Amino acid sequence: MTKIDFTRADFPENFLFGAATSSYQIEGHGFGGAGPTHWDSFAATPGNVVRAEHGLRACDHYHRFEEDLDLIKAAGFDAYRFSTSWARVMPEGRGEPNPEGLDFYDRLTDAMLERGLKPCVTLYHWELPQPLADMGGWRNRDIAGWFGDFAEVIMGRIGDRMHSAAPVNEPWCVAWLSHFQGHHAPGLRDIRAAARAMHNVLLAHGTATQVMRGLGMQNLGAIFNFEWAQPVDDSAAAQDAAALYDAIYNRFLLGGVFKGEYPAEVLAALEPHLPEGWQDDFPVIQSPVDWCGLNYYTRKVIAPCDGPWPAHEEVDGPLPKTQMGWEIYPDGLYKFLHRTAAEYTGDLPLLITENGMANPDVLQNGAVADPARIAYINAHLAKVKQAADEGVPVAGYFLWSLLDNYEWALGYEKRFGLVHVDFESLQRTPKDSYKALMFALTR
Numbered sequence: 553m554t555k556i557d558f559t560r561a562d563f564p565e566n567f568l569f570g571a572a573t574s575s576y577q578i579e580g581h582g583f584g585g586a587g588p589t590h591w592d593s594f595a596a597t598p599g600n601v602v603r604a605e606h607g608l609r610a611c612d613h614y615h616r617f618e619e620d621l622d623l624i625k626a627a628g629f630d631a632y633r634f635s636t637s638w639a640r641v642m643p644e645g646r647g648e649p650n651p652e653g654l655d656f657y658d659r660l661t662d663a664m665l666e667r668g669l670k671p672c673v674t675l676y677h678w679e680l681p682q683p684l685a686d687m688g689g690w691r692n693r694d695i696a697g698w699f700g701d702f703a704e705v706i707m708g709r710i711g712d713r714m715h716s717a718a719p720v721n722e723p724w725c726v727a728w729l730s731h732f733q734g735h736h737a738p739g740l741r742d743i744r745a746a747a748r749a750m751h752n753v754l755l756a757h758g759t760a761t762q763v764m765r766g767l768g769m770q771n772l773g774a775i776f777n778f779e780w781a782q783p784v785d786d787s788a789a790a791q792d793a794a795a796l797y798d799a800i801y802n803r804f805l806l807g808g809v810f811k812g813e814y815p816a817e818v819l820a821a822l823e824p825h826l827p828e829g830w831q832d833d834f835p836v837i838q839s840p841v842d843w844c845g846l847n848y849y850t851r852k853v854i855a856p857c858d859g860p861w862p863a864h865e866e867v868d869g870p871l872p873k874t875q876m877g878w879e880i881y882p883d884g885l886y887k888f889l890h891r892t893a894a895e896y897t898g899d900l901p902l903l904i905t906e907n908g909m910a911n912p913d914v915l916q917n918g919a920v921a922d923p924a925r926i927a928y929i930n931a932h933l934a935k936v937k938q939a940a941d942e943g944v945p946v947a948g949y950f951l952w953s954l955l956d957n958y959e960w961a962l963g964y965e966k967r968f969g970l971v972h973v974d975f976e977s978l979q980r981t982p983k984d985s986y987k988a989l990m991f992a993l994t995r
C-alpha cells in the first residue's frame with residue numbers, strides 16, 4: 553500500500569487536519585422533518601441529475617452519525633467540517649424551527665466534542681428551502697435577511713460549541729454555477745439572475761457574519777472555491793479569456809469580501825443587472841472575518857470563443873484527470889495560497905477547507921485500493937507544505953470527503969470518499985487512503 557509522505561511535524565504548529573462533508577450530500581433529507589429544497593425539485597426534473605438521483609436517503613448519516621464520527625476520530629483527524637441544512641432547521645425557510653432538526657445538530661455537536669473533534673460548521677451548503685426558492689431564492693435581495701434569521705436560530709442553538717463557522721460554502725457555485733451555467737439547482741441560465749445571486753450571496757455572507765458576532769461567536773471565516781485559469785495558448789486572446797475566467801471564478805467574490813470591490817472586467821457585463829444601490833452593501837459584505845477557506849481541486853484550460861460575453865470556453869487539457877474529468881494540478885493550490893495572502897488576506901490564516909479527488913473505487917475482498925487518491929493527497933500536501941515553509945499563513949487542510957456521497961448533478965457515481973459507501977447496504981469501508989492518512993496522523 554502506498555503511503556502519505558508527510559507527518560504532522562512537516563506542518564506548522566497547531567496545523568489542523570480534518571475531514572469535510574455537507575448536509576444534503578450525506579444526511580438523508582427524507583428523515584427528521586426536513587422541508588423540501590430546490591435540490592429535490594431540480595433532481596425530480598428529467599435531465600438535471602444522473603439517473604434523477606436525490607438526497608432523500610444519501611448515506612443516512614442522520615441515523616449513523618456516531619459511526620461516522622468514530623471513523624473521523626480513529627483516522628486521527630482534529631476537526632470535522634460539516635454543514636447545517638437550512639431546510640432541516642426551518643422547513644419553510646422562515647418562521648417556525650423544526651425541533652427535530654435543531655436536536656439533530658445539537659446531538660451531532662456534542663458527539664463531536666465527546667470524541668475530542670473540533671466542530672467546524674458551514675451554515676449553507678446549497679439546499680435552499682423550496683419556499684424561499686419560490687420567492688426568487690438567491691435572486692431576491694431579501695435572502696440576506698432570511699439567511700441572517702436562519703443563522704440566529706441554528707447558531708443560537710449550537711454556536712456556543714463551534715470551533716469555527718463560515719456562512720456559505722463556495723459562493724461561486726451558489727451563484728454562477730447555478731444561475732449562469734445552470735448545472736446546479738435552480739438550474740437557471742440567465743445573466744441577470746447570476747449577477748444578482750453573485751451579489752446577494754455576499755450580502756447574505758456578511759449579514760450572517762454579523763449575526764454570529766452578535767451571538768458572541770469567534771473564529772468566523774469565508775470559504776471560496778478556486779480554479780486556476782490556464783490560457784490555451786500564448787495568444788493575447790487566450791490570455792484575455794483566461795483572465796476573465798479568473799476574474800469571474802476566483803476574484804469577484806474574494807474581492808467583494810476582502811477589498812469591497814468587484815473586478816472591472818466583470819462589472820462591465822454584470823452592473824446593469826445588479827440590484828439598485830449595490831455599492832452601499834459593501835460595509836456589510838466586508839464584515840471582518842478571522843480566516844479564509846480555499847476549496848481547491850483543479851485548473852481549467854480556457855480558450856476564447858464566439859458568442860456573447862464572456863465569450864470563452866473550457867477545453868480539454870493534457871494532464872492526468874480524476875473521475876470527474878478534472879486535471880490534477882497541485883501547482884494551482886500553491887499559487888492560490890500565495891496569491892490570496894499577497895493580494896487579499898495578508899496575515900489572516902488560510903485553511904484548505906476542501907481538497908480531494910473522485911475515483912472509480914471498487915470494493916474487493918473487504919478493501920478498496922485507491923493509490924491514485926493517496927498520490928493526489930501527497931502531491932497537494934507537498935504544495936501546502938512548500939507554501940507554509942515560504943511563510944504563507946496556512947493553518948489547516950481538510951479532505952473532501954469523509955464518505956462517498958451525493959455528488960449533486962452527477963448523482964452517486966463519483967466517489968470522493970476516504971471511506972467507501974455501499975449505497976444499497978450503506979455499509980462503510982475505509983479505503984487505503986483512509987488507512988494511509990490514519991498512519992500518518994496518528995504516528
Ligand code: IFM
Nearest residue numbers: 574577722847906952959
Ligand atoms: O461535492 C462537492 C462539494 O459539495 C463542494 N465542493 C466540491 C465537491 C466536489 O465536487
